[in-house]
Amino acid sequence: MTRIGVITFPGTLDDVDAARAVRLAGAEPASLWHKDADIHGVDAVVVPGGFSYGDYLRCGAIARFAPVMDEVIAAAGRGMPVLGICNGFQILTEAHLLPGALIRNDHQKFICREQRLRVESTTTAWTNLFDEGEEIVVPLKNGEGNFIASPDELDRLEGEGLVVFRYLDNPNGSARDIAGVRNQRGNVVGLMPHPEHAVEPGFGPDSPAGARQGVDGLRLFQSAISALVGA
Template identity: 65%
Template sequence: MRIGVVTFPGSLDDVDAARAVRLAGGEAVALWHGEADLHGVDAVVLPGGFSYGDYLRCGAISRFSPVMEQVVEQAAGGMPVLGICNGFQILCESHLLPGALIRNERRRFGCLDQRVRIESTRTAWTSRYVAGEEVTIVLKNGEGCYVADAETLDRLEGEGRVVARYVAGNPNGSLRDIAGVSNERGNVVGLMPHPEHAVDDLCGPGTDGLGFFTSVLRSLVS
């Protein structure tokens, strides 16, 4: 299966995401933000970084990139899309996911190995996990505080669309300790921690993040 990884000006983790795809057994396809062509990929990853220098708001410029026209269209048709950190911000700015990511509660950039609980395994990106499973994934952000109005938060909770939640401390002040959410269909997931940095024992805290990438491959096959 071919998984596209988009590179925006300022992307930092596109190479890491592509490596994670390959370790999971997929074929990583490089996609450039300026091309409105997904080159026939089966799923898309929007990686972390500081696209367009995080000017205006994080992800606010990237949402207008030509590639996002196709991402939005294909996501509506069921294509799996994962937005990691800055990618999560882009998904919110593109209205593929509700809510927004704002400055961390303590107004400081944080980088740590974060404990996260997988709340939903009903998405294309989390089916290889067990509901309630706790994993350790790298977290690095300065604007990772997830916010939404109370009605939206209640709807996400009630529909089982909170994908992951921080445990053993909330490092950025996200409401209800939310680390990731999905759309109604479960094919689009936004995640603030970085699973692509936890795919082997040599470079990271372990392999807990690999399941996000093996999950989508299994979802595509089935």
Template identity: 70%
Template structure:
């Protein structure tokens, strides 16, 4: 059984939900603590949402220096699949694994809603189970979710097909080009603001569109 690590930082909120999503997908969730100096032999890593270290300085800025992130950065550069969700996306940007930054929402309001997205790329480690242009619904909850980057960086992301998810309907955060999620050049690192771990069971969420991300990663590992 493939093992997917789920990191807990002080202030993380959604680690239990992410571990549950891994279990639902058929994998073995492995708890990783922010002070861990190794990844305990996992095949992929989820950096979940929350408010790591209270979001002091700025979201994700302190978590980027946690010992476990040194291991995540090294493993990601060797090709390990890594998913950053909400605060996890912010941390991956702070760590330099993904470009850009997540800033305070345009209207300065916390956003919490079921969000329609379009899958722009269906061949990454975390989206292989979708089809290109598929529309999905994933819960969104954030205060600092506005994706920002230089024009050159955005042009590069768009030109290389590295925008993975895009907001449909009104952009809830004011992100450039309606960007909800992006990936690394090799497609093995994905960051997004919406929370797929909250959409794995129709009984408790808006369908199970999010479960596909975790199943996609397990398929990538097995392949």
């Protein structure tokens, strides 16, 4: 069975939810601790949301130097699928596995709501079961979710198809409505909204068309399994 590791840092909040999403998708979740010097042979890694190390210095800045991240960076370089959610996205940008940075929301407030997204890239390990242009809804909860990059870098992301998710109603001021990005290879993806909170009917927001009840986030984890099985 596919094994997907979920990292826990001091201050992580959504590791249990991410592990549950992995299990519902059909894989075996494996717990990874921030002090681990290896990733114990997992096939993919989820860096979940929360407030790693209390968000001291800036979000993700300390977690990026945790021993386990050295192994994640090396594994990502070999092509292992890695997903960063919210604080995990911040950690991946701090580790330079993904471009850009996340800063305080433009309205200076924490936000928690159901969030509409458009899927922009389906050629990644985490989005291959979506349709390009598809609209989905997953929960959003952040205070530092404002994606920024230089104008030249934003042009590069757009030109090279590295934007994975885009806000349909920008909640935090993110440049060009960017909610998630990928690396060039497509094995590393980060997004601010929380797909792990939309994996079971009745416990997540319904899709816009009402055909999918609360499970729009599940396909990210199923996509990773599909990518690994087909590799």
